[in-house]
Amino acid sequence: MAKGSVKLIANNKKAYHDYFIEDTCEAGIALHGTEVKSLRMGKCSIKEAFIRVEKGEVFVYGMHISPYEKGNLFNRDPLRVKKLLMHRYEINKMSGKITEKGYTLVPLRVYLKGSLVKVEVGLARGKKLYDKRADIAKKDMRREAEKEFKVKNLY
Secondary structure (H helix, E strand, O other), X not given: OOOOOEEEEEEXXXXXXXXXXXXXXXXXXXXXXXXXXXXXXXXXXXXXOEEEEEOOEEEEEOOEEOOOOOOHHHOOOOOOOEEEEOOHHHHHHHHHHHOOOOEEEEEEEEEEEOOEEEEEEEEEEEOOHHHHHHHHHHHHHHHHHHHHHHXXXXX
């Protein structure tokens, strides 16, 4: 794999549905050997995951990395809390924002960047039910317009 190549492991579509993503940043993640092997095989889920800042450090909760088949006694708990590796100024910027009402940190993507495992962290603000309905209506309108465009260009 080339040094700059990016291979997507997990995507959090639910985050885009439930939140407005205001800002994003890239973070490394502290893992053990069998977890990295499992991630390389694409065995990861971040649907229910969330991120907290505790004592100046950033941790991801609820990120499920399936145990590696050949790892036996070296395997760790699939749901263990994992530390994210970020620069101090990034942590301070994010923690300053989440002290405001309605903001939270969510993992958006997990991917391999070269040989490193990275997590894209999003600063998110919760959507209300009517916001979600508006988004669904926009998607439906766009889908209908694309369908009509295809039909017109077909004949």
